[in-house]
Amino acid sequence: MKKSNDVLPRTNGIIQAYGFINGYGNSHTSNDKPVTIDNYTSKTSANAKFKDQFVLLQKTFLDHNKAKKKSKESFEEAPLITACLTYLGFYFLMIIGYLNQLFFVPKVATEKNRDGYVPLYDAFERFYSCYVYRRVKDCWNRPICSVPSDTLVLKDRITNDYGWTFEFTGTRTKCINLGSYNYLGFAQNSGPCAEDSIQAIGKYGISTSSTRRELGTNTLHNELEVLTAQFLGAEDAIVFGMGFATNALNLPSLISPGCLVVSDEKNHASIILGLRLSGATVKVYEHNNMKSLEQVIEKSIVNGQTLNGKPWKKILIILEGVFSMEGSIVKLPEIVDIKKKYGTYIYLDEAHSVGATGPNGRGITDYYGIDPKDIDIMMGTFTKSFGSAGGYIAGSKNLIDYLRTNSHAHCYASSMAPAVAQQILTSMKIIMGLDGTDEGKQRIDQLARNTRYFRKRLAQIGVITYGHEDSPVVPMLVYLFSKIGAVVRTLTKRKIAVVGAGFPATPIMEGRIRFCLSAAHTREQLDYFLQAIDEIGSTLGLKYSRKPQDAETIEY
Amino acid sequence: MDTIKKWFSLLYLRYEIVTCASMFEPWEKIFINVVIFSSLLLLIVSSCIFLPNYLSYLLELFGLTSDRPDTGFREIKT
Numbered sequence: 348m349k350k351s352n353d354v355l356p357r358t359n360g361i362i363q364a365y366g367f368i369n370g371y372g373n374s375h376t377s378n379d380k381p382v383t384i385d386n387y388t389s390k391t392s393a394n395a396k397f398k399d400q401f402v403l404l405q406k407t408f409l410d411h412n413k414a415k416k417k418s419k420e421s422f423e424e425a426p427l428i429t430a431c432l433t434y435l436g437f438y439f440l441m442i443i444g445y446l447n448q449l450f451f452v453p454k455v456a457t458e459k460n461r462d463g464y465v466p467l468y469d470a471f472e473r474f475y476s477c478y479v480y481r482r483v484k485d486c487w488n489r490p491i492c493s494v495p496s497d498t499l500v501l502k503d504r505i506t507n508d509y510g511w512t513f514e515f516t517g518t519r520t521k522c523i524n525l526g527s528y529n530y531l532g533f534a535q536n537s538g539p540c541a542e543d544s545i546q547a548i549g550k551y552g553i554s555t556s557s558t559r560r561e562l563g564t565n566t567l568h569n570e571l572e573v574l575t576a577q578f579l580g581a582e583d584a585i586v587f588g589m590g591f592a593t594n595a596l597n598l599p600s601l602i603s604p605g606c607l608v609v610s611d612e613k614n615h616a617s618i619i620l621g622l623r624l625s626g627a628t629v630k631v632y633e634h635n636n637m638k639s640l641e642q643v644i645e646k647s648i649v650n651g652q653t654l655n656g657k658p659w660k661k662i663l664i665i666l667e668g669v670f671s672m673e674g675s676i677v678k679l680p681e682i683v684d685i686k687k688k689y690g691t692y693i694y695l696d697e698a699h700s701v702g703a704t705g706p707n708g709r710g711i712t713d714y715y716g717i718d719p720k721d722i723d724i725m726m727g728t729f730t731k732s733f734g735s736a737g738g739y740i741a742g743s744k745n746l747i748d749y750l751r752t753n754s755h756a757h758c759y760a761s762s763m764a765p766a767v768a769q770q771i772l773t774s775m776k777i778i779m780g781l782d783g784t785d786e787g788k789q790r791i792d793q794l795a796r797n798t799r800y801f802r803k804r805l806a807q808i809g810v811i812t813y814g815h816e817d818s819p820v821v822p823m824l825v826y827l828f829s830k831i832g833a834v835v836r837t838l839t840k841r842k843i844a845v846v847g848a849g850f851p852a853t854p855i856m857e858g859r860i861r862f863c864l865s866a867a868h869t870r871e872q873l874d875y876f877l878q879a880i881d882e883i884g885s886t887l888g889l890k891y892s893r894k895p896q897d898a899e900t901i902e903y
Numbered sequence: 904m905d906t907i908k909k910w911f912s913l914l915y916l917r918y919e920i921v922t923c924a925s926m927f928e929p930w931e932k933i934f935i936n937v938v939i940f941s942s943l944l945l946l947i948v949s950s951c952i953f954l955p956n957y958l959s960y961l962l963e964l965f966g967l968t969s970d971r972p973d974t975g976f977r978e979i980k981t
């Protein structure tokens with residue numbers, strides 16, 4: 348296999364990598380352009396030795412640049428005492444939970460006449476959801492009764508038995524919404540998107556009630572596929588009714604046993620499900636760590652398939668554009684270099700990045716200025732930025748034609764509802780500026796501005812946030828399990844709706860509150876929220892950050 | 904007076920969060936408080952009673968004080 352020979356002779360890959368950084372950096376760091384060799388050699392002698400030195404110099408300079416770029420992303424460590432307290436809290440929860448289980452019958456349905464059967468549910472899972480999760484259950488799955496745009500209306504509910512059951516009080520609370528993936532603010536019940544969707548229902552009905560391969564295709568789907576391909580700069584695209592199914596059902600048709608998949612450790616559940624269904628060998632690399640990725644690939648290529656040592660059929664690197672739990676942005680330029688060096692494929696899940704990143708809202712490739720053709724398989728969802736539902740895969744014509752004949756989601760799942768497709772079409776046209784206004788551009792700029800302002804202000808307040816400074820997903824670390832509940836409840840009292848995430852969605856140590864910014868948020872709303880965070884940060888003790896904080900006011 | 908009250912309520916809030924007591928049912932709250940405070944009490948009482956003797960014994964052991972008669976620790980032990 349040619350890949351295995353490729354490992355050794357390509358030492359110049361590194362130099363290529365530097366050249367590349369030069370290329371993509373210009374849109375973001377135009378002012379710190381590296382000193383080029385030519386400038387210097389014209390001033391000094393054209394001595395070869397000198398030139399060598401300058402190449403070295405340039406390299407270190409670029410290294411420095413790279414380090415600077417890395418520092419845009421921050422993952423501050425927790426203080427040791429916090430880690431200890433988090434574990435202590437969990438011990439208390441467990442001990443009390445077991446005692447409670449021992450003395451009281453849990454208020455859940457129990458099976459009868461099942462003596463001798465193996466229990467249907469995992470014992471620990473059951474214990475966890477009854478005695479740990481139940482205590483903060485009111486912070487999740489909260490029913491709402493409005494559009495989840497910049498504000499939303501919560502249906503109030505109370506519990507009289509410590510979280511086992513809930514009752515509606517009949518009242519409602521209008522809250523600022525920082526929990527929806529509504530990046531460009533297209534979740535609206537008025538405006539062009541809503542009007543077009545309503546018209547589409549009149550014209551095409553509510554549902555096609557069939558699969559794409561049978562009676563479920565109409566002109567909207569075809570139009571959407573063409574527009575998606577155009578939007579992403581790919582040759583062709585295919586759309587599906589659900590983003591989760593796009594990953595879970597298409598991965599098995601792309602890879603098979605005997606293929607190697609190198610997967611980021613923080614990848615979404617839908618990707619993991621798809622990989623398991625495919626039966627391919629999966630190796631996991633550390634989150635966003637290029638060294639780890641390269642090591643894993645190199646080792647796997649050298650060793651070959653696990654059982655028989657044969658070369659791999661295909662090697663696929665699978666990753667996300669913006670990671671939804673970490674708020675980090677993938678280091679795509681480095682990944683493309685690694686791809687070229689080892690001859691692998693890239694599967695990029697742009698669920699959170701399409702629409703939300705890049706100067707034109709076209710996702711991560713746009714953000715770094717990379718040719719979309721370098722990414723073999725571009726997957727994404729319409730659920731987030733477009734305010735709709737569904738997923739797409741874009742790539743070469745060959746790939747998409749192959750998927751049209753082989754994808755389970757295309758053949759056996761019902762197609763996208765016409766109104767949903769229309770919502771995507773209209774919002775995508777607005778983003779692309781095809782509607783003749785600059786509203787899309789404004790939304791993208793607004794989101795970028797909100798993100799920058801919000802992240803900087805949070806850093807100033809002194810809480811620990813994870814991720815890249817341009818990512819609209821902002822996880823704020825609270826560590827302790829009980830603090831997740833406390834923060835969500837206190838913020839709800841102040842009419843702010845946020846989403847918490849704790850074990851098992853995150854490591855035990857890293858309970859967090861995840862804010863999602865939107866172009867629909869106004870500065871007043873953000874300021875109100877930041878004020879609230881500042882206050883409850885002092886009372887509940889959220890200001891963990893030990894970084895120096897600059898006191899100067901941040902302009903919006 | 905008010906500030907002291909506020910300070911104590913803040914302290915109690917933090918305490919409840921760290922021990923997860925804020926999420927517990929009343930009887931669980933009482934239980935966990937009793938456990939924590941009784942173990943703290945035990946710790947304090949035992950260190951008040953035994954620590955001075957123990958410390959002086961230690962000091963002696965390392966030869967830091969030699970002029971005091973050998974009492975304390977061994978007395979209690981036997």
Ligand SMILES: Cc1ncc(COP(=O)(O)O)c(C=O)c1O
Pocket residue numbers: 589590591592594615617667671696698699728729730736737738
């Ligand atoms: C990375 C990633 N892929 C896929 C999905 C699934 O998308 P959908 O909500 O459209 O099913 C999500 C949703 O959260 C996601 O975060």
